Amino acid sequence: MIWVEVLSRHRDVTARLRCDGPVVHIGRGYENDVVLDDPYVAANHVTVFRDDAGRLIAADSGSVNGMFLDRDDTRQERIVIDGERPIRIGQTLIRIREASHAVERERIGRPESRALPVVLAAALGIAVLGIDALSVWLAEIGEPRASNYLTPLLGIAVMVVAWVSIWALLSRIYSGRARFARNLLIALSALLGFLIYNQAARFSAFALTSRTAVNYEYVALWSIVAVACFFHLREVGRSRLKLKAAVVTSLLLLVIGVQTLQRSETFYEYGQQNTIRPLMPPALRLAPVRDERAFFSEIERLKTALDGDRMQARSKDAGQ
Amino acid sequence: MRRRHNLHLHNLRLHIDIPFGYHLRYLSCGLGGKHFLRVSIERILRATGWALLVAVLVGGGGAAVAAPVEAPNFPSAAERIFASVPQRLLQIRTLVVGAGEPTSTGSGFLVGADGLAITNYHVVSQAALEPNNYRLEYAAADGGHGEVRLLAIDLPNDLAVVGLDKRDAPFFTFDDAAVEGSVPKGERLYSMGNPLDLGFTINEGTYNGLVERSYSERIHFTGALNPGMSGGPTVNAEGEVVGVNVAKRLGGELVSFLVPARFAAALLQRVRDHETEPPQDFRAEIGRQLGAWQASLYKSFGEDGFRSVALGPYQAPETAARWFDCSAQTNASVIPKPRASVDSMNCRSASGLFIANDLNTGLIQLSHSYIRAVGLNQFQFANFLTQQSQSRLIGGGAYRKWYTPQRCHEDFVATAASPDRPALRVVWCAQPYREFAGLYDVAVTAVTEDHGSEALVSRLGLQAVGYDDAVALSKRFLEAVRSAK
Numbered sequence: 001m002i003w004v005e006v007l008s009r010h011r012d013v014t015a016r017l018r019c020d021g022p023v024v025h026i027g028r029g030y031e032n033d034v035v036l037d038d039p040y041v042a043a044n045h046v047t048v049f050r051d052d053a054g055r056l057i058a059a060d061s062g063s064v065n066g067m068f069l070d071r072d073d074t075r076q077e078r079i080v081i082d083g084e085r086p087i088r089i090g091q092t093l094i095r096i097r098e099a100s101h102a103v104e105r106e107r108i109g110r111p112e113s114r115a116l117p118v119v120l121a122a123a124l125g126i127a128v129l130g131i132d133a134l135s136v137w138l139a140e141i142g143e144p145r146a147s148n149y150l151t152p153l154l155g156i157a158v159m160v161v162a163w164v165s166i167w168a169l170l171s172r173i174y175s176g177r178a179r180f181a182r183n184l185l186i187a188l189s190a191l192l193g194f195l196i197y198n199q200a201a202r203f204s205a206f207a208l209t210s211r212t213a214v215n216y217e218y219v220a221l222w223s224i225v226a227v228a229c230f231f232h233l234r235e236v237g238r239s240r241l242k243l244k245a246a247v248v249t250s251l252l253l254l255v256i257g258v259q260t261l262q263r264s265e266t267f268y269e270y271g272q273q274n275t276i277r278p279l280m281p282p283a284l285r286l287a288p289v290r291d292e293r294a295f296f297s298e299i300e301r302l303k304t305a306l307d308g309d310r311m312q313a314r315s316k317d318a319g320q
Numbered sequence: 321m322r323r324r325h326n327l328h329l330h331n332l333r334l335h336i337d338i339p340f341g342y343h344l345r346y347l348s349c350g351l352g353g354k355h356f357l358r359v360s361i362e363r364i365l366r367a368t369g370w371a372l373l374v375a376v377l378v379g380g381g382g383a384a385v386a387a388p389v390e391a392p393n394f395p396s397a398a399e400r401i402f403a404s405v406p407q408r409l410l411q412i413r414t415l416v417v418g419a420g421e422p423t424s425t426g427s428g429f430l431v432g433a434d435g436l437a438i439t440n441y442h443v444v445s446q447a448a449l450e451p452n453n454y455r456l457e458y459a460a461a462d463g464g465h466g467e468v469r470l471l472a473i474d475l476p477n478d479l480a481v482v483g484l485d486k487r488d489a490p491f492f493t494f495d496d497a498a499v500e501g502s503v504p505k506g507e508r509l510y511s512m513g514n515p516l517d518l519g520f521t522i523n524e525g526t527y528n529g530l531v532e533r534s535y536s537e538r539i540h541f542t543g544a545l546n547p548g549m550s551g552g553p554t555v556n557a558e559g560e561v562v563g564v565n566v567a568k569r570l571g572g573e574l575v576s577f578l579v580p581a582r583f584a585a586a587l588l589q590r591v592r593d594h595e596t597e598p599p600q601d602f603r604a605e606i607g608r609q610l611g612a613w614q615a616s617l618y619k620s621f622g623e624d625g626f627r628s629v630a631l632g633p634y635q636a637p638e639t640a641a642r643w644f645d646c647s648a649q650t651n652a653s654v655i656p657k658p659r660a661s662v663d664s665m666n667c668r669s670a671s672g673l674f675i676a677n678d679l680n681t682g683l684i685q686l687s688h689s690y691i692r693a694v695g696l697n698q699f700q701f702a703n704f705l706t707q708q709s710q711s712r713l714i715g716g717g718a719y720r721k722w723y724t725p726q727r728c729h730e731d732f733v734a735t736a737a738s739p740d741r742p743a744l745r746v747v748w749c750a751q752p753y754r755e756f757a758g759l760y761d762v763a764v765t766a767v768t769e770d771h772g773s774e775a776l777v778s779r780l781g782l783q784a785v786g787y788d789d790a791v792a793l794s795k796r797f798l799e800a801v802r803s804a805k
Contacts, residue, residue: 138699141707143656209731271719272726277747279706281698282769289732289743289769292798296791299748302729303787306760310752313724317754 002048002056003101004034007086007093010239024048026094027061040065040090048081048096056081056098065090117181124188128160129153131195160187167232174236182235190228194221202278207286214275218259226252397557401510402522404559406462407489411514412439412482412551413457414446427513427552427565428458428482430491431588435484438584439551440566441473442674444480448473448602449676458484461520471598472591475609476536477583478566478674480551481591492553495560498581505529509541509562511576513549525554527562531577535617535643535671535682539563539578554578606675607756610784614682614759617671618782618789621684626800631663631690634742634768634776637800639686643670659696660704664689673784679717681761685781686797693773701773709777711747711765716783723761726751732769735799742770742803748794753784762790766798776801 002024006015017034025032029043036045042063051057058079060067066075068088079087083101086093136149164187168178197220201213213220226248233244267273290298394400408430413422426443430436437458446454448470456468469483497503507527514520525543541554545568552565563578599605626637638646646667651658666687673682689708693701711728728749735741744766753759764780780797782790 138697139703141659141696141700141704143659267725269720271723271751272749273728276706277710277730279702279709279745279767281702281772282743283698283772285732285769287732289734292733292735292795295729295731295733295746296795298729298731299791302727302748302750306724306727306750306752309727310724310754310757313754 001099003097003099004048005095005097006036007095009093011086011093013095022050024096025061026089027063034094036090036092036094038090038092041092042090045089046087056096058087058096063089117185121181121184121188124185124192125160128156128188128191128195131192131199132156135195135199156191160184160191163187167235170232171236179235183232186228186231186235190224194224197221197224203280203284206278206280207284209287211275215273218263219256222252222255222259397508398510398522398524401555401557401559402512404490405492405512405522406520407460407464407486408491409461409512409520409552410437410439410458410484411460411517411520411548412443412468413459414444414454415457417453417455422457423454425514425517425548426550427548429512429551429553429561430484430486430489431493431561431584432491432592433488434592435486435489436471436588436591437468437482437484438553438564438588439480439482440564440579441475441478441480442566443551444468444470444473444482445674445676448480448606451602456482458482458486460486469598470602472587473602473605473609474583474587475606475675476613476673477579477587479564479579479584479587481587492555492559492561494581494585495556495558495562498556498560498562499585501580501582503527503556503562507556509543509554509556511541511543511545511549511552511554511565511578513545513552513565515546515548517548521549525574525576530580531670533643533645533670535620535669537580537583538566539580541576541578542574543576544574545576603755610673610675610681610756611759613673614784615786615789617682617684618785618793621669622789622793622796626796628800628802629665629688630804631665631688631776632692632774633804634688634690635800635802635804636688636776636778637686637797638665638688639667639684641669644668644684644686645670657694659694660701661692661694662689662708676717679722681716681784683716683781683783685779687779689777691775691777696773698772701775705767705775705777709747709765709767711749711763716761722754724752724754733766733798735801740802740804741799742768742776742801744798744801745769746798750787750790756784758786759784760787760790761785762794764794764797766801768801768803770803 002019004017004019004024004026005013006017008014019033021033024034025044025047026034026036027043027045028036028038028041032044042061042065044061045063046058046067047061048056048058058067058081060077066089067077067079068074069076069079070085070088070093081087081096083095083097086095132153133149136152140148164180164183167183167187168180171183172178197213198217201217201220204210204212205214230245230248233248234241394403410428410430412426412428414424414426415421416423423446424443426439428437428439428443431438441448444456447456456470457465458468459465464486466485470480471483472481473479495503505526505528509525509527510522511525512520512522523544525541528540528542531538531540539554539562541563543554545565549565550567553561554563554565555561561581561584563580564584565576566579567577569575569577621639621641624639624641627640628635629638630636644667646665648663648665650664651662664687667685669682669684671682671684672680674680691701691705691708693704696704717723726749728747730745730747733744733746735744747765749763750760751762753761762780762782762785766778768776778797778801780794782793785793
């Protein structure tokens with residue numbers, strides 16, 4: 001008994017045919033055991049038979065376009081079939097296996113809790129909306145208004161649902177399952193990560209008088225988006241993960257590069273960083289209070305940098 | 321942040337400098353529509369930004385050299401004076417070299433048979449700064465015209481001496497009483513020039529002494545000055561120059577300013593004595609004069625020192641110099657009721673200096689806000705303070721042309737380990753002038769860190785200041801912030 005499998009471009013089996021005879025004829029003609037509707041396949045293209053040693057052999061039956069092993073470009077007249085590497089004829093991939101072909105062990109099915117992802121997603125969702133509502137409340141310095149909360153919260157909810165729906169749709173198209181809950185978990189984790197980063201950056205800008213985290217917030221934002229995209233892609237299909245990681249990383253680098261360029265050009269145009277310097281309750285201060293002399297010696301050092309900028313600008317002016 | 325508005329009236333320019341964020345409202349009050357005679361102090365002070373009028377007096381008919389005309393038949397002094405000026409009253413035009421048409425006009429007047437004339441620096445500033453792009457011409461009220469050479473400038477007093485190819489023409493002389501500073505208030509004066517390029521005019525006004533609270537000495541002239549009359553003479557009934565038209569206050573009526581005649585006489589004397597050869601490069605001369613001027617400005621500011629004012633439980637430094645305009649504001653009566661009360665005071669120096677059409681500098685600003693939470697928790701209050709304390713650098717001109725990048729340093733600072741000196745969150749920013757080595761615009765913002773629901777936000781802004789002066793002044797400023805508790 002010989003099985004002939006027709007594969008898609010993604011190596012998924014699209015048809016599987018059982019042939020009981022010792023010889024299998026494959027081609028476009030109806031006299032064949034396996035009929036392929038590929039205009040590049042000959043009427044009689046391949047014959048599969050057993051040789052004297054008992055090996056399964058695929059032989060070209062005199063086609064014009066020939067027979068190839070998988071992606072290889074060398075035309076083959078005879079191929080010894082191993083049951084793993086597909087054979088390419090015309091534009092069709094076929095894989096031939098014997099009844100004795102060994103299959104992998106079955107995966108161990110974990111008792112899948114349907115409730116767990118839902119509970120997790122709900123918890124993350126509450127955390128995200130909670131942090132957002134809290135930051136709206138703490139920034140509310142005018143009259144309290146319900147719409148101050150409802151608008152951003154609703155906005156976030158709609159955005160998350162739209163984002164997750166797109167990934168779920170892609171996942172459904174390419175892998176057959178939408179995996180909405182898992183995609184939702186990924187999106188919410190990313191959002192939570194960013195909200196926490198944002199708060200931490202503001203906190204360190206005040207409490208530690210360090211603006212690094214605030215200045216590079218855009219890098220963090222895009223990195224988080226990239227990681228989330230990678231995990232979404234992984235849900236869409238687990239094949240070729242390295243390629244997906246490479247594509248996501250190069251897009252990330254491109255976006256960060258463009259934004260860095262844009263920021264430096266804005267600075268060049270206006271000569272000052274347009275950044276907010278957040279204040280927090282004095283009790284949250286972590287950095288020590290500097291002595292006045294130490295502070296002003298820092299100011300003296302600032303002069304060197306300022307004059308350096310000026311010298312550079314002047315020599316540039318002179319060069320023009 | 322201060323914004324500058326340039327109103328282009330015909331081909332004449334009007335510059336208005338407006339402090340911290342209040343621009344359009346003030347403009348619309350000041351210029352358009354009907355305005356009420358009752359104005360708040362705050363609005364008057366906002367209007368402190370000075371307007372420069374570029375104008376020229378028509379140099380007219382040939383009166384005898386400097387002598388008042390014998391005029392039995394003239395019914396008014398103005399008529400008599402005007403009849404005598406056509407040859408010595410000038411319009412000074414700045415022309416684009418490549419286009420041959422004027423880009424701005426001002427006024428001027430002959431002061432000697434040697435062809436020397438006086439005008440404002442701001443009338444000739446384009447030609448002084450960019451001699452390759454702009455050149456000067458005069459047109460006298462009698463129709464004569466010709467080339468103008470720039471010979472000397474007095475940047476602090478906004479004066480320039482120019483040379484004309486006009487020899488042995490009648491000229492103006494200076495009023496001795498004005499040079500000595502003994503003109504009585506109320507004396508009738510006559511101002512001349514070419515307002516809005518409409519033709520030479522004369523109009524009456526009164527001498528009202530020197531402007532109080534001005535760093536530079538300026539005559540308060542109650543009379544109409546209009547754009548195009550800058551650099552024109554204002555004379556007494558005998559036709560002798562008392563002052564040079566320079567600016568007017570927007571938002572008031574007939575409130576105009578003259579540069580006292582003695583500065584013009586002194587600059588003229590320096591040119592005649594060849595003390596100042598015409599510089600090859602006026603840009604360098606401008607930098608030198610600005611450097612000298614700001615050094616004495618900040619010396620004077622430092623010597624006058626700070627005095628303490630109470631804002632809530634805090635003591636804050638206010639300047640003791642008399643050449644500042646100060647005003648106070650509160651949000652107490654705002655509806656809906658604010659959730660934090662803000663009582664603030666703001667002092668702004670009357671020391672603005674015109675450098676170029678797109679650069680005014682020399683301004684000192686000092687402000688304090690006492691802010692107290694009414695219905696805000698500590699985090700909300702901190703957010704409110706964040707809004708109130710963002711650093712506003714008071715740049716006086718276009719960044720790319722006049723400055724190089726700004727840099728800031730921020731930290732928690734203790735000025736002394738004493739209970740009445742609260743810890744401060746200080747942001748210290750400086751931006752160097754591209755062309756004027758050693759000068760910077762500096763902005764210091766300090767917020768007290770001793771209480772979660774009340775704070776003092778203090779700011780000090782110094783334009784065109786030397787680094788050491790800026791450090792010393794901001795140090796004194798920060799040290800003077802105290803808490804009464």
